[in-house]
Amino acid sequence: MATEFGKNLTVTTTPIPGLIVLDLPVHGDSRGWFKENWQRQKMTATGIDLPDFGPVQNNISFNDAVGTTRGIHAEPWDKYVSVATGRIFGAWVDLREGDTFGAVYTTEIDASKAIFVPRGVGNSYQTLEPDTAYTYLVNDHWSPAATYTFLNLADETAAIDWPIPLDTVEISEKDKNHPRLADVIPMAPKKILVTGANGQLGRALRDEFGDHPWIDYTTRDDLDLTSPDLPAARRWRDYGTIINAAAYTRVDTAETPDGRTDAWAANVTAVAALARIATENGITLVHVSSDYVFDGTKTGPYAPTDPVSPLGVYGQTKAAGDAIVSVVPRHYILRTSWVIGDGPNFVRTMVSLAQRGINPTVVNDQTGRLTFTTDIARGLKHLLERNAPYGIYNVTGSGEPQSWAEVAAEVFAVTGHDPQRVTGVTTEQYFASATGPIAPRPRNSVLDLGEIEATGFHPTAAADSLSRLFSS
Structure with a gap:
């Protein structure tokens, strides 16, 4: 992490509309490091269309082992993803109705990066280090009435190049049984x-x-x-x-x-x-x-x-x-x-x-x-x-x-x-x-x-x- 200290906040767009990657300034010394994970005023003033999305809930998913794999879930709210400790390989698939349905973006995220995931974009990750704390802000409270859209992690059309083969990692039965892209019902607009x-x-x-x-x-x-x-x-x-x-x-x-x-x-x-x-x-x-x-x-x-x-x-x-x-x-x-x-x-x-x-x-x-x-x-x-x-x-x-x-x-x-x-x-x-x-x-x-x-x-x-x- 020492090589990342002191860099400027930068925001980058991706091929998926609204999916935005942030390089975060991380400040540290021999004692450890500090970062502003979400700073509304600075981040919405970057010139990139990063919305003031109004988060209402902060969640943390702690993962013990390397290779823990979760997703691909598209939720009916916006999500701001980062890592507190450890490192992940993240994959995002556009599952919204429209011309970019099925578009894929992947990147690695450590504590010096974050990504804004708009409503309807499928979100998934695989841990690359032990004791990885995956954090995310969302702008709606979880509800049993909410409508989700899912995609199988092994979908051949998305063809995500997972760094650790899926047949060697722990995956939930639900994630194993999610539909292929051809059978996915796209998430309708708000x-x-x-x-x-x-x-x-x-x-x-x-x-x-x-x-x-x-x-x-x-x-x-x-x-x-x-x-x-x-x-x-x-x-x-x-x-x-x-x-x-x-x-x-x-x-x-x-x-x-x-x-x-x-x-x-x-x-x-x-x-x-x-x-x-x-x-x-x-x-x-x-x-x-x-x-x-x-x-x-x-x-x-x-x-x-x-x-x-x-x-x-x-x-x-x-x-x-x-x-x-x-x-x-x-x-x-x-x-x-x-x-x-x-x-x-x-x-x-x-x-x-x-x-x-x-x-x-x-x-x-x-x-x-x-x-x-x-x-x-x-x-x-x-x-x-x-x-x-x-x-x-x-x-x-x-x-x-x-x-x-x-x-x-x-x-x-x-x-x-x-x-x-x-x-x-x-x-x-x-x-x-x-x-x-x-x-x-x-x-x-x-x-x-x-x-x-x-x-x-x-x-x-x-x-x-x-x-x-x-x-x-």
Whole structure:
């Protein structure tokens, strides 16, 4: 070990995605040695994608004899492996669904090395010295309900070159009888929970993500986000992502006493419950927000970093939800505007009026861009798949901003009707005859798309989405 003293911390990737080898600084003298086996701040700041995986349990497996052989077990949690004393030959096999299923990596580990093993990668080792203490941190507590995946140590496809022949070492009967690779059922990804699955965005998310055993699409009927029993409603450690597409969106009704209560319950109380669950279980929380968090007085597009200043109850609840989600360690907040999807919306209303021969008056002093739910779903999936930096992103259609009256005229035109039938009026004129509460609207709803475009995602031009809607 003396030759290893004083080296710098280095981190190396492997052919198995997420499997990361660490060379650890070991300090010692004639009395012995010392190392920082897991130092969160230093190790997550190496520049390599070593996650802050949140260990909750530390285990030690002590092995008396040379040649003790264990594995290959893939567990539904992340593992950080090292050796306190002795030396091992380690072998790891990717047993996750995907292109790298069956990939193998081997290396020797002594007290100066560690390896981060992501969920679903099979882990095994063979001791090369007596009295070897094999240690590992895990980010979930053992559970009899957990799902494991196993591979036979002698699998011919993996073809692991064990330094000590397997027929000469002690192996448990369980390990001897694990399946060959061709018979292994790959470990599915961590689960995704989608709330509000029957809404316009929820339906677009289903189309984008598809139906898979590891995706739960839920509605209030099967998962009440305001229930005090929510923390026990799922085994949350099995989930990697919660996509919160549920929201109270009736902006005018939110100004009534009952509406205010309902809006705060759905947009704040429920969001706080999800945020608590996400934080406690290391889950990525994706939250969909709104241009209504701004007062619309800014000249030019709103950036994600602009201070919020909501005008009405709906906007206040969305701003409060954003603030809650922002403190979840792993979060994406997607702010959007003027949403159009599969359900009642402004475009459908204009089409109906055009077809019925009605000439509408439409507000011409509110400016923004239409956002189709297909773009929100695509952008959301893009952020997750790219592991984009956590934070706030604006997602709207791209192109030149328009007023509602201009959008209405365009709808008339693309459906073969005379756009001159649309008359523009001010917001005050439009609501002059209203009998119930009217929520204040931001006059400027244009959101800056720079942050999400920097990740490689480019929203569709709103005009193109509108034309495509009527050409399909």
